[in-house]
Amino acid sequence: MKTKQWILSILSGTLLVGAGVVATMYVTEWREPTATYLETTDPQLIQIREDLEAYKAKLRKEEKYFCCIKNDCNWCAIHMGHCPCGDLVMEKGVEKSCPDCAAAWNKKQGKIPGVDPDAIQVTTFGIYGYEEGGHHAPTNASGTEHHEK
Numbered sequence: 001m002k003t004k005q006w007i008l009s010i011l012s013g014t015l016l017v018g019a020g021v022v023a024t025m026y027v028t029e030w031r032e033p034t035a036t037y038l039e040t041t042d043p044q045l046i047q048i049r050e051d052l053e054a055y056k057a058k059l060r061k062e063e064k065y066f067c068c069i070k071n072d073c074n075w076c077a078i079h080m081g082h083c084p085c086g087d088l089v090m091e092k093g094v095e096k097s098c099p100d101c102a103a104a105w106n107k108k109q110g111k112i113p114g115v116d117p118d119a120i121q122v123t124t125f126g127i128y129g130y131e132e133g134g135h136h137a138p139t140n141a142s143g144t145e146h147h148e149k
């Protein structure tokens with residue numbers, strides 16, 4: 001194959017992939033874009049991210065991660081070892097979520113229908129000492145154990 005043809009075929013391949021990505025985004029239920037980490041060559045950071053993703057996958061399997069945004073927050077995994085945000089944003093009148101989730105809702109991109117994005121108050125569950133405690137017990141699919149103590 002001549003170089004020119006080769007370049008052309010690569011170009012059209014790239015265009016096809018690009019069109020595929022756009023089509024996928026178009027049919028996606030909500031508009032939150034896929035999360036990507038900033039590139040790094042720092043092995044420690046690479047390890048942390050891999051561990052975090054694996055940890056979140058484990059928590060999801062154990063039904064301890066009821067998140068409300070497409071990309072599943074990292075905040076709750078790191079600070080609490082479970083995510084109650086999916087329940088919390090649905091509590092009418094007292095809607096709240098962790099900072100990660102609040103960032104998505106702020107852009108009207110949460111994934112739970114019927115939630116008012118403007119009603120959500122950001123909370124750090126007392127972890128930084130800004131507000132009263134309220135560490136949440138891990139919730140599960142039946143979602144009973146998530147009210148503040």
Ligand SMILES: [Zn+2]
Pocket residue numbers: 066067068069072073083085086097101
């Ligand atoms: Zn969430």
Ligand SMILES: [Zn+2]
Pocket residue numbers: 067073075076083084085097098099100101
């Ligand atoms: Zn969260």
